[in-house]
Amino acid sequence: MKKLLTISVSTLAGLAFSAAAMAADINPAVLYDLGGKFDKSFNEAAFTGAEKFKADTGIGYRDFEIQNDAQREQALRNFAKRGQSPIIAIGFSQANAVEKVAKEFPDIQFAIVDSVIDLPNVRSIVFKEHEGSYIVGVAAALASKTGKVGFVGGMDIGLIRKFACGYKQGVMSVKSDAEVFENMTGDTGAAWNDPVKGGELAKSQFDKGADVVYHAAGGTGIGVLQAAHDAGKLGIGVDSNQNGLFPGSVLTSMLKRVDVAVAKTFEDAKNDAWSSGVQVLGLAEGGVDWALDDNNASLVNADMKAAVEKAKADIISGTVVVHDYMADNTCP
């Protein structure tokens, strides 16, 4: 940090002094969930965001991958004691630990992704996954020739049902008689990282007549997309832009911009623009979106694009309200 300071001061002749001094003050940290840093999905998106911030600003960060639940609080305290701030915890499972440790260290900035904690020094970042899933559901229904589409989830928990429910609503909005097959991969952490089983579930859905399958299953989803590619069907990616994994076989991806949220949180802290409170990132805020690039341009025709964009605009304007499964634990 000192070196960085010296360099900035000498090159910019003091012009950027205050900014550099500010930059030197922040000492960010990331705490990943049990899935680990390289889960090809949710946690990795956080890692990507932190790396982007590091590349943009030259400010390093610390991170830690937990092995069990007791380590959540321990790692947060370790970061806090060393004066790391802001500390961003990835995943709803961290909520209790963040709440406890944030109370002990009121001067340190905390952030949590996927959960809400009402404390003055915590920023809570949640995403409207149901909105993003809805618009890829619209795309799936339009791309399907059989009127049957599939969904492969990781674990049968509320968060994943939220994805499934939004997707189903999107599909139904186009074809009210469409069939949506839903399967969950497993009941342990391995469910997020079991591409073989993901592929088998996708194949069984293809056998039942589905020709587009959406996954919300972390690393398991790679198997889903692979199976779609092998069978000449279409897959839909999640979290990151997965269009490029199997170009021509991935219809689109539902983007959940955890990377942007992490980088933004660090930048806000750096620029003295930190705020606590809840940030709900939906389509309107660019927190969720669908991915359109060279890899899937040939799959998305003009009608489909128009329909998805219209659904997106309707949700943003409030004309269409996507039911959130988490609100009452039911799906219409």
Add this chain to the structure above:
Amino acid sequence: MSAGQLPRWVDYGLIPLINLIAAFLVSGLVVLLIGENPIDAVRVLIWGALGFGEGVGFTLFYATNFIFTGLAVAVAFHAGLFNIGGEGQAYVGGLGVALACLALDRIVPWWVTLPVAVAGAAVMGAAWAFIPAWLQAKRGSHIVITTIMFNFISYSLMVYLLVNVLAKPGSMQPETRTFEEGGRLPFLNDIQSLVDFGTAPVNLALVLALIASALVWVIIWRTRLGYEIRSFGANATAAVYAGMSPARIIIITMLISGGLSGMMALNEIMGSQHRLLIEFVAGYGFVGIAVALMGRAHPVGIILAAILFGMLYQGGAELAFEMPAISRDMIIVIQGLVILFAGALENLFRPAIVRIFTPSRAPAVQAG
């Protein structure tokens, strides 16, 4: 467990020590390979585990889990049974603890809830072990296979219950509400002032684990049931000839074993997390197998092995924290090497050591 022809201090002390050193030497090579200094790594690991009060607290916290699951595996060992189902039994044991705490935490103090929670943990854990035991005793279905299968059933059962039945309404977290004071075991830091464990979650369950160790010793070596269990494990045919009922021994042993596994949940659920949550067992049940192997299925050995694994867990966490190049997967490699050398390759150095110690000794008198 036969002690062979070696003096007990060699069998229980020297051989595990040599295995441990070998494991650390190989781990050191791995650390060297990724470009870190192994001496520093060991220093951080040991400092992290024992160097300060909080580290010791965490070490003992993990050790508590391992004592319970280690004892569970050991009891089954004595009857010649290999209980791989500690993971599932502990998970379902957590259900027993949580139900007791959820029912009582708002009306009575913790010391009233405790016996109910202990009973809940033991009964649920034992119940989960009962079906594999019954299948082994009456149908000859191999206990290794059935207990593993019951682990998977327990995962599915618990996810279902936590998502659909026990989750607090309106929360996306698959977990119960947090227990009030009446459902929390006191932290050791709050009931004694000799050692400062900082914020470590080591709690009264440690004392329960030590009591359980003593009881296991009494049962296995000082009761008629224990004699039957050991006889059956040493030679099932002879035990049957002596008039013992194999079905009865298998079922009772597995009930004790499952109950001990289930009680691990006291430490995690009632002692530390204060709520029932998904996947809280996190592999402690499986590590219990290594702990029992390394501890020679003897309570004292198990306590020592449990502390060693507690050190590896806590020291490993500090190591991953201090040396970012050493990731959490590296820690698992080191733990794996210890298990490999202490368990699977347990006999690697034994022949050489036997050669060193036997010529000067008359055939050893085997103590119980």
